[in-house]
Amino acid sequence: MFASDPDVLVIGAGCAGIAAARELAARGRSCVVLEASGRVGGRAFTESATLGLPFDHGASWLHQANDNPLTPLARALGLPLLDHDTLRDRRLFARGRFADAVDRAAFAVAEDAFWTAIDTAAADGAPDRPADRAAPRGGPWDATVAHWEGAQICAAELSRMSLHDLAATALDGPNLILREGIGGLVARLAHGLPVRLHAPVERVRWGSRGVVAEGSFGSLAARAAIVTVSTGVLAAGGAAFDPPLPEATQAAIHALPMGLLTKIAFRADDPASPDLPPFASVRRAVEAPGDRPMSFIARLFEDPLLIGFCGGARAWELQGDPAAAEAEGRAEVAAIFGARAAAALGRATVTRWGEDPLFRGAYSHAVPGAQAARRVLGTPIADGRLCFAGEACHPRFAATVAGAWLSGIDAARAVP
Ligand SMILES: Cc1cc2nc3c(=O)[nH]c(=O)nc-3n(C[C@H](O)[C@H](O)[C@H](O)COP(=O)(O)OP(=O)(O)OC[C@H]3O[C@@H](n4cnc5c(N)ncnc54)[C@H](O)[C@@H]3O)c2cc1C
Incomplete structure (x- = not known):
């Protein structure tokens, strides 16, 4: 199954x-995919064992689905895709009650004003700066919008993020979901590929004549390597490079x-x-400085699941302590729906991406001033080796x- 000389x-x-x-494969090139874990998909991971229902x-x-390369691939597999935006009842909880139509309209205006301010500032010709400096402040919904667009969507506070990168990578709908999850889709797309599981790469030797990957599986040589591990793994030295990576590449990794x-x-x-009705989403407004509310998605595909989202600095504070994260989720539910509803929730599972x-x-996000880092990291080294x-x-x-x-x-198109 695996080419010995890929x-x-x-x-x-x-x-x-x-x-x-x-x-x-489409270009007639042989390859071996070396994967450290026992499964394919990486951060696209859907499983049903833990809660008895599919959970991503x-x-x-699939954000911005009309431009998303996975949309046509899912369709070609015959997988039904649902437009979550048209199905979901969006609820906003503020000042002890669910917002009425007037409040929801005011919140939508504040969201539009946020993006207008970000796009205008990013285009003003001034140097890059933290995104929060361009965000509107002082309005009744501004702190909630900033929390939502930063910690809850980008997984980092706006103060840590490049204004230019935020503007350049902003996403829109349609936002499609599928029954077997994105992990299920990606696993199907991996079918038949030469993936070697349980093969953690510890060192990559590289140069003008080719590459050698080394790990507990032994060593494997090829003309070129494509390294896809996260910038978190790269920054932590999860795979070593010999010789060390060019300084510009190292700087880009740390800037992302x-x-x-x-x-x-x-x-x-x-x-x-x-x-809550199927597919509903719930956000709670920021009520005071330092308040970092979770948001929720309910009953996707009518499944009896309620999924809380905790992003940014608060998520890092809770990482390594799933019991604390679960307790905070229950407390959030109690604050919005009452203690009885929180007590009625069944067993929970907490994702652990931070400590893995x-x-x-x-x-990833780009730190302020690092708007070019994504292009630098994506630039082939050693003539594409x-x-x-x-x-x-x-x-x-x-x-x-x-x-x-x-x-x-x-x-894959850049390798020699
Ligand atoms: C909670 C959460 C919610 C998200 N929501 C969305 C969403 O709704 N829509 C969306 O589009 N994106 C979303 N994303 C982001 C999306 O999942 C990722 O951007 C994408 O899956 C990253 O793919 P990748 O191939 O770049 O990296 P990865 O998925 O990280 O793949 C890298 C692979 O390398 C392996 N690896 C690591 N170290 C080694 C080593 N030393 N040797 C060999 N293998 C190694 C890892 O096990 C992994 O399988 C979300 C991510 C998370 C965590």
Whole structure:
């Protein structure tokens, strides 16, 4: 099954690695995908064992679906895709009650004003700066919008993020979901590829004549390597490079740190659980400085699940302590729906992307001033003998499965 003398080594079997392997195969090139864990998909991971229902631990939406390379692939497999935006009842909880139509309209105006301010500032010709400096302040919804767009969507506070990168990577709908999850889709797309599981790469030797990957599996040589592990793994030295990477590449890795988004998924079979229609989403407003509310998605595909999202600095504070994250999720539910609804929730599972040494976070953001880092990281080294791919490398669809997929294809086209 595995070529003993492959043209290309692909390191990591997440979206970028699978896309690269498919593109290499389409171009008639042999490859071996070396994956440290016992499964494919990386941060696209859907499983049903824990809660008895499919749960996406990582990606769950095909964002900007009309430009998303995974949309036509899912359709070609005959997988039904649902437009979550048209199905969902969006609820906003503020000042002790669910917002009425007037408040919801005011919140929507504040969201539009946020993006107008970000886009205007990013285009003003001034140097890059932290995104929060461009965000509107002082309005009744501004803190909630900033929390939502920063910690809850980008998995990092706006103060830590490049204004230009935020503007360049902003996403829109449609946001599609599928019954078997994004992990299920990506696993299907990996079918038949030469993926070697339980093969952690510890060292990559590289040069003008080729590459050698070394690990507990032994060593494997090829003409080129495509490295798709996260910037969190790279920054932590999860794979060593010999010789060391060029300084510009190292700087780019450190300028693209991982944010964290933790999901807390509850079984919600008891009728006393929060009373929400299928596909509903709930946000709670920021009520005071330092308040960092979770948001929730209810009953996707009518399944009795309530999924809480905790992003940014609060997620990092809770990482390593799933019991505390679960307790905070229950407290949030109690604050919005009452103690009885919180008590009615069943067992929970908490995602652990931050502490997993194969990921070290959820997805990347560019630090202020580093808006060029994604292009630098995605630039082939040694005439394409060493290429990086993965969500962090994509200047438009960074942080998403779409960006990871497209960057994998780009890298497969760049290797000699
Ligand atoms: C909670 C959460 C929610 C998200 N929601 C969405 C969403 O709704 N929509 C969306 O588009 N995106 C979402 N994302 C982001 C999306 O999942 C990622 O951008 C994308 O899956 C990254 O793919 P990748 O191939 O770049 O990296 P990865 O998926 O990280 O793949 C890298 C692979 O390398 C392996 N690896 C690591 N170290 C080694 C080593 N030393 N040797 C060999 N293999 C190694 C890892 O095990 C992994 O399989 C979400 C992510 C998270 C965590």
